[in-house]
Amino acid sequence: MGTNSRSTTIIIMDTKEDVPGPAQLSDTTAVCFVSVKGLKDNWQRWSDERQEYQKHNPFSQDSRPSVVVPQRGKEDDYGRPTQGSRTEQRGQDAHTHVSREVQVLCEAIRNIGEHRDVDGEVITVKFGKLFEHYVTISNKLVGILLRARKQRLVDFEGEMLWQGKDDHVVITLLQ
Known part of the structure; x- marks a missing residue:
């Protein structure tokens, strides 16, 4: 060489x-x-x-x-970030991602939840059961539940849910 x-x-x-x-x-x-x-x-x-x-x-x-x-x-x-900036684009992408996760959560509740009325419109699931099912989908269940409650898609008692302690809390799908 x-x-x-x-x-x-x-x-x-x-x-x-x-x-x-x-x-x-x-x-x-x-x-x-x-x-x-x-x-x-x-x-x-x-x-x-x-x-x-x-x-x-x-x-x-x-x-x-x-x-x-x-x-x-x-x-x-x-x-708010400057229009057209990369910061604004990242915020929009994050919003889209979280919205998709909320939709996946609602679908999971529909799939594993129990119908509580005659028409089958009210679907409920206990937090423990949802946690065990959802852990294979995402590790952000509590945060996504809080976002879904803010959007009035689900309802549950308390401000925060903790694994083990709140396994008996009933989560109701509103829409």
């Missing part, structure tokens, strides 16, 4: 006239020219964008009176 004896030299210059001639460079040298003006322009553009962003950031240390601090209840987008 041979070794590559070629070296790279980076030359930083202001203008193309500063380029060294071929007689000043060896045959084994690769040359990369970088313009100082281009580097300076890129840095300045980034700096200007960052300063503008910080003017609108209520958490920055910028105490100038021109800083706009959103007031709770005054704007529709208070506490």
Whole structure:
């Protein structure tokens, strides 16, 4: 195996006239020219964008009176990520994922629950039985139950359900 004896030299210059001639460079040298003006322009553009962003950031240390601090209840987008941002997209994806998990939970309750009235519309299941069945589906049963209750899809007594302690609590599917 041979070794590559070629070296790279980076030359930083202001203008193309500063380029060294071929007689000043060896045959084994690769040359990369970088313009100082281009580097300076890129840095300045980034700096200007960052300063503008910080003017609108209520958490920055910028105490100038021109800083706009959103007031709770005054704007529709208070506490929400910027539209079109990656943060907004992640929030939408998380909402979709949780909604699917709530649907899977309701389906599991329909499958293993007992019909409590003549029409078969009220379906109930004990938390212990649901926990044993649902553990193969997801490890987030209690959180998904709380979300489903918030959406008025299920109902149960108490604020939180604990494995073992609340195995006898009846969960009712409302829809």
